[in-house]
Structure formats: structure tokens, C-alpha cells
Amino acid sequence: MLKKIVKWTVLVIATLVVTLATCSSTIFAAATSKPTPSWGxxxxxxxxxxxxxxxxxxxxxxxxxxxxxxxxxxxxxxxxxxxxxxxxxxxxxxxxxxxxxxxxxxxxxxxxxxxxxxxxxxxxxxxxxxxxxxxxxxxxxxxxxxxxxxxxxxxxxxxxxxxxxxxxxxxxxxxxxxxxxxxxxxxxx
Ligand SMILES: [Zn+2]
CATH class of the missing domain: 3.40.390.10 (Collagenase (Catalytic Domain))
Structure with a gap:
């Protein structure tokens, strides 16, 4: 029983991390979509x-x-x-x-x-x-x-x-x- 609870806690943390990563990559992509400039x-x-x-x-x-x-x-x-x-x-x-x-x-x-x-x-x-x-x-x-x-x-x-x-x-x-x-x-x- 105790083992099950521990497993579940780990799962919640993992889900939270994934959500955060998705958020920051969306912001990142939006802020950096300009093409690389050229000089010649x-x-x-x-x-x-x-x-x-x-x-x-x-x-x-x-x-x-x-x-x-x-x-x-x-x-x-x-x-x-x-x-x-x-x-x-x-x-x-x-x-x-x-x-x-x-x-x-x-x-x-x-x-x-x-x-x-x-x-x-x-x-x-x-x-x-x-x-x-x-x-x-x-x-x-x-x-x-x-x-x-x-x-x-x-x-x-x-x-x-x-x-x-x-x-x-x-x-x-x-x-x-x-x-x-x-x-x-x-x-x-
Ligand atoms: Zn350089």
C-alpha cells in the first residue's frame, strides 16, 4: 500500500514537469521566430x-x-x-x-x-x-x-x-x- 502511494507521488511530479516544459517552450518559440539577419x-x-x-x-x-x-x-x-x-x-x-x-x-x-x-x-x-x-x-x-x-x-x-x-x-x-x-x-x- 505504501509503495503505491509513493509511485503515485512520483507520477504527479513528472506530469507537472512536463506541463512546465510545454509552457516555456511555447513562450520561447513565440519570442524567437524572427529569421536570422544577414549582412550580405x-x-x-x-x-x-x-x-x-x-x-x-x-x-x-x-x-x-x-x-x-x-x-x-x-x-x-x-x-x-x-x-x-x-x-x-x-x-x-x-x-x-x-x-x-x-x-x-x-x-x-x-x-x-x-x-x-x-x-x-x-x-x-x-x-x-x-x-x-x-x-x-x-x-x-x-x-x-x-x-x-x-x-x-x-x-x-x-x-x-x-x-x-x-x-x-x-x-x-x-x-x-x-x-x-x-x-x-x-x-x-
Ligand atoms: Zn559571430
Missing amino acids: AWDQTTITYKTNTSSSYYKSVWKNAVKRWNKVGVVQLKAAKSGEKADITLTSSKSLSTKSGKLAGYTNYSYLNKGNENEIVSAKSTLNRSLLTKYGYTKNQRTNVATHEIGHALGLSHSSSKSSVMYASDRYASINHQDKVGLEDAYND
Whole structure:
């Protein structure tokens, strides 16, 4: 008899937790439905890249991040043939210090301003190996940072949504629906 009561109490608590979770996710979805903003776009949707790092570990991190963007289906990132100049260079650095302080990753780009829009002509994304190691980033979290940097190289800006891969300071998020819609907005005009 006593066992039964205990079981029932556990069940009530479990139900309560589920209800709370449903509530907060509804509020969250409503507050963050804006597409990820963009600052520019490439002229074409097939964009070449090369990984310029001697580390096979970071080659694989970049390769996984490239796969994620290709899966979205808006642009196609293709490895540049040897000797061919790549649109985007993906690399890693032992350390990285910038004006904005210590960053997990960084993207430089050049673009042409064409009135209302910016046409990206080259980009280079770098991962900061020492910082990622110092703060114990897992391989998946490093892939999230790599995905964020490629997002900049494709023209996306920061999102205020924590579930977006383009949230400024986060290692946990990957590409979400807002990022997909933001990329579509940038390329399907
Ligand atoms: Zn960023």
C-alpha cells in the first residue's frame, strides 16, 4: 500500500514537469521566430572552399560544419580543386587575438557594396585552437563554432535567439529553422 502511494507521488511530479516544459517552450518559440539577419550574400549559390590547416582533427571539424550548411539546401559548398582559388578559406590557428578580445572563432571577409546589398567576394574563417582547448569544447561544440563562422562567411549576422547557431556567444546551438529562413532570405531575393 505504501509503495503505491509513493509511485503515485512520483507520477504527479513528472506530469507537472512536463506541463512546465510545454509552457516555456511555447513562450520561447513565440519570442524567437524572427529569421536570422544577414549582412550580405555571394553572387552565386555554389561556393568553393578549402581547408587550410595541417590538423586532421580540424579538417574534420570544418568538413562536418560544411555538411550541415549543405544539408540546409540553400547554398552548396564545394571543395576547391587543387590549384584553384577557393571562395572561402577554413583554417585554425594556435592562438588568435583580435580587437574584440579572445574569440573562439573569427571570420574576415571582403565584399562589394552594391547599393542595398553587399556581394561577398572572399572570406576566411579561423578557429582558435588554444581557446577551444582551454575551455574544454567538445568536438561537437567546436563544430558548432565552425558552423557559426561559416554562417558569417555566407553572409549571416548575429541572432538574438539562443537556439540559433548565429547567437553571438554560445557553443551549444547548431543550425535551426530561423537560420534556414535567414539564409533563404539572403539568397532567394
Ligand atoms: Zn559571430
